[in-house]
Amino acid sequence: MGTDLMFKALADPTRRKILHILNDGEKSAGQIAEQFSISAPSMSHHFNILKQADLIYARRDGQQIYYALNTTVFQDLVTVVLDLLGAHISEREKSE
């Protein structure tokens, strides 16, 4: 569960904003990049880090590459955070 890559990926505000944008569905690299004043290669760099951290996945459709949140990994992240907290979640609580 690459915890280190995950937290390092989340440490950058640009990358957190990318994740936020992906909240309402997948978007192409270009559509995402539009919302930043950062060069395309720099954006690509961020996509790559998010991908390595398994926070997003990529799918090519024609000329575009579409990115989407990997929501299952966010569940893992919540688990890690709760573990840092030492929260002991009962089975009942986990499933509801």
Add this chain to the structure above:
Amino acid sequence: MGTDLMFKALADPTRRKILHILNDGEKSAGQIAEQFSISAPSMSHHFNILKQADLIYARRDGQQIYYALNTTVFQDLVTVVLDLLGAHISEREKSE
């Protein structure tokens, strides 16, 4: 809610281990440092970053400085993560 400082603080594995150690109650700087092969000043640096991120707080007792988790900020962290996920938590769910 210093989100950026919080994630940056969590990006380092040494700091995450410190938080883990603090799970079972407050400990002095020295007691924590024992469990690492890192110089005391470096440890102090990490404590400072965790403190600025509001993830821990410090209390002096004689010669020792005792650190403890600031658990309320972890709750905020979970909220931020869930928000990145786009989870829409109802008021009822929040309060239980």
Add this chain to the structure above:
DNA sequence: CATATAATTAGATAATTAGCTAAATACCGT
């Protein structure tokens, strides 16, 4: 008050990283 202990602050250095431009790759339409 002098010394010892706990921890910090100051200052330096090596490694990491976010950003850039230029070049390459992949796909589309004519």
Add this chain to the structure above:
DNA sequence: ACGGTATTTAGCTAATTATCTAATTATATG
């Protein structure tokens, strides 16, 4: 096959950061 668009890869640089040693601050005790 060629020209155009979308995106990535390569290579560089400036800024950040984790670590160190040396010096400082704060407290306790004989």
